[in-house]
Amino acid sequence: MGFELYSLLERGEIDIAFALFEKPMPNMIIQNFYSDPMVVIANGNHYGSTILLVCKI
Secondary structure, three states: OHHHHHHHHHHOOOOOOOOOOOOOOOOOOOOOOOOOOEEEEEEEEEOOEEEEEEEEO
16 A cells, blocks of 8 residues: 555645655655564575564564
8 A cells, every 4th residue: 555655645635644664755755653663583494485474572
């Protein structure tokens, strides 16, 4: 939904959005509202696929 929100802002269909990532855009103020530290833990290859775990810290 992130890129769609920026498109709606550009077209003037919405005035404010809460996206998951920052996309620099001319004529707009992009500001971090909230962030939550996270880490990614990887455990090598297991049967041909990588196992990943994303945790909040």
